[in-house]
Amino acid sequence: MAIYAVGDIHGHLDKLDRALALIEADGGPEAQIVFLGDYVDRGPDSRGVLQRLIDGRDGGKPWRFVRGNHDRMFLNFLNVAEIHDPQIKSGISWLNPRLGGDGTIASYGLSGAAQFLSPGTGGRETLVSYHLKGSSRLGLHELVEHAGEVVPQEHRAFIAQSELFVELGAFLFVHAGIRPGVALSEQNEEDLIWIRDGWLDYTGTLPWLVVHGHTAMEAPVHHGNRVNLDGGAAYGRPLVPAVFDEGRVWTLDEAGRQPLISAG
Known part of the structure; x- marks a missing residue:
């Protein structure tokens, strides 16, 4: 079953609605989605973003929510x-x-x-x-x-009840990243929501493909051992959802699935 993920939204309800529409067009209304945190700050409608996510959850959508530093x-x-x-x-x-x-x-x-x-x-x-x-x-x-x-x-309550990570088979979804070499049960919350040093430059193997946001890029990037989905929606760029299906990774746009090739 395909898993969809959405990176840092940062208060942009219009961009979230577009991402949700792209996901529904690809995977249907019951698509499984993991949201990677940073729902609030910088954009114009943090309240609307939180309410949209809450409404989806309460409507029975199979959605999971990771907590971000913001x-x-x-x-x-x-x-x-x-x-x-x-x-x-x-x-x-x-x-x-x-x-x-x-x-x-x-x-x-x-x-x-x-x-x-x-x-x-x-x-x-x-x-x-x-x-x-x-x-x-x-x-x-x-x-x-x-x-x-x-x-x-x-x-x-929605923020307080959000998860620090979501492990789904071969994938680990987290806001910022993990401390390499540390067991998942021993990971520190500060690292999970803030880490950059010792993580972004790590090229070794990991137990999962780690899917994260937090560090804004020009567009989502597949690094081989991790996928960064923070494409800079907070800074005027699109919010680009991704789909993980049968061991492959794609981003979604109005033309459908676009392969996200590993640069690692």
Whole structure:
């Protein structure tokens, strides 16, 4: 049975809908799909993306959902008012447009302008205030309170219940990658959602063909031991779904299946 996968969506509902239509045209309405995370941030409709995925799941679609680093940052903002992640070495906050959290909360009606105090060397960017349109300037905890009122609980639960990886036979689906040489049961969450160093340059054999996103490319790339499906939808490029069938890999477009040849 064919398995379909969709890389980083980043709040682009229109691109997600196109990808879903391409998959349905190839595999029918009950196609098995694994989504690789980073559903939110940077794009204009993170709320719409999450709702579309939830509606599909609740409608009985055979879909699986992997958690991305941006999804976790959104959840940490909602749950503990955290806008920094130790993996962001620049110190910028999740609300900075470079990371795109401002676009995510705007999709829930919290459009506004953030004022930051820039980090010093090795420091963290501080949110001074958030000027919510039609309201006064809010501090971080006030902004989180407002978000708690408008972000549906089912959206929080969806992210919290997403998986760190999905193993399906000869394929392992994960957001960022794995630490080579470490058993799957011993993999660290930080690596699964953030890893680049020691992974992107790894050319050795693996127990599976690992399918991941996280590191944006110009288009999906087959590296032999892994397939990177982050084709840069967050940066103006298409969201390109892939199909894994009978040991071969294709991408999908309006003309149908296009072979994705290993460059490894």
